[in-house]
Amino acid sequence: MSKDRPAPDAPEPLSPLIDAHTHLDACGAHDAATVAEIVDRAEAVGVGRVVTVADDLDAARFAVDAANWDSRVYAAVAIHPTRANVLDADTRAEIERLASNPRVVAVGETGLDLYWPGKLEGCATIEEQVDGFRWHIDLAKRLGKTLMIHNREADQDLLRVLHEEGAPETVVFHCFSSDSEMARACIDAGYVLSFSGTVSFKNAKALREAALLVQSDQLIVETDAPFLTPHPFRGAPNESYCLPYTVRALADIRGEDPQALAAASTATAERVYKL
Template sequence: MPKDRPAPDLPAPLAPLVDAHTHLDSCGARDAATVAEIVDRAEQVGVGRVVTVADDIAAARFAVDAAHWDQRVFAAVAIHPTRANALDDATKAEIERLAADPRTVAVGETGLDYYWPGKLEGCAGIEEQVEGFRWHIDLAKRLRKPLMIHNREADHDLLTVLLDEGAPETVIFHCFSSDATMALACVEAGYVLSFSGTVSFRNARELHEAAKLVPDDQLLVETDAPYLTPHPFRGAPNEPYCLPYTVRSLAETRGQDPFELAAAATANAERVYRL
């Protein structure tokens, strides 16, 4: 978690908003009280609901617990692609149990990450990631829940696997960070693109162009907290309360009123997550 800069001030309220992807455990939440503290801060600025996302078994258990502790919190559970080599039978059974919980609104984050293999010790290889991704796709379809995708430097292969397996009814590309070509391919396929603080970064020119191409009804907004804190707070810790900074930046890029964009993104979150 970033710690070299102080936490951002509370932004001007922007409501209603749903943080479509955050990690409350990595933000410091440990129990019902600390979950409530984080969500209370978010609610002060209009972020009334959050989806807390898992990337391993411990985080998946916490996410489901948090969603039962606080009715403003919902869970998404999966094994992160870089940890796909941990998907043994016992792990699959536990993820399936947690994913079936009524407070779990998506299977994720899963997908492909081609950046870390060879750089991160113990990282799952590409073949292991693809196998794990296929298993999560099947799980999402069996449970009739949205599939939440992590994509890093794997655009072509991700679309290929989704086409080969047959995508679930709802596919969400979390923290969409690809270019206009990928955005158009996803939009044409009917996928939902979720934008994080990266869309506010000044040097993210290709992402800015991509963000302009997404229809209002295929767009979500997220923090991915405690990571990807929006400009001008890069290097500071992120939390769901920071989401209005990202939404205002995204609205400026798209030439939209931020309140209209917030309303559209919230309606989409309610629809795709069945909130």
């Protein structure tokens, strides 16, 4: 994301939509008023509800606050896999307390990221990530909440850990970016795939092929804002109001009517997050 590129213009409205994964704090929200401003922009183009997601303890506290400030906002809380090395007893207790809040609809984002170890100073080791992932899986099952997964270059390891631990009733692969083989494995396991602006990227041939395999009851849509702004705005700041661009691109790939895809993805998100 480049701060030099202007934010995209508002798209033509497409309703109803739920942004299944955004980061309101990273988009600049810091209090009830700024949360409302971002969600107002989204609602104006049909994105009436959003799930704001945490990747560290401060973000988790903010996500729960934001979801209690605005009825259009829901939260997901966890410690990101690259930060799993901070999961001491106190941090685990606090994440569990926050995840128990009624406005929290998922435990996430958690999972595995095999790209950053050895490249990013202070990044959790693979062993620390696996241990943290196992703990988050158990937490989601104990609380009866959806598990929201971050996956980077870890397809088979993720599937193995989920199989070993026993997956929660509902599992979402946030920002699904793998190929058809992984998509088929997830579909067969009953997992839900969430598509972001990456599906619109010109170099995403394998991802577009994977998107064709997913039935509507296992498909939701997200922005991952402020990241992954859809084509032709790649690199510009992303926000929940940009979601219709991604939905229209995905509908074109799948040969579907955008309105029908919007309605179907919303129905699936409502089920997945018990909205």
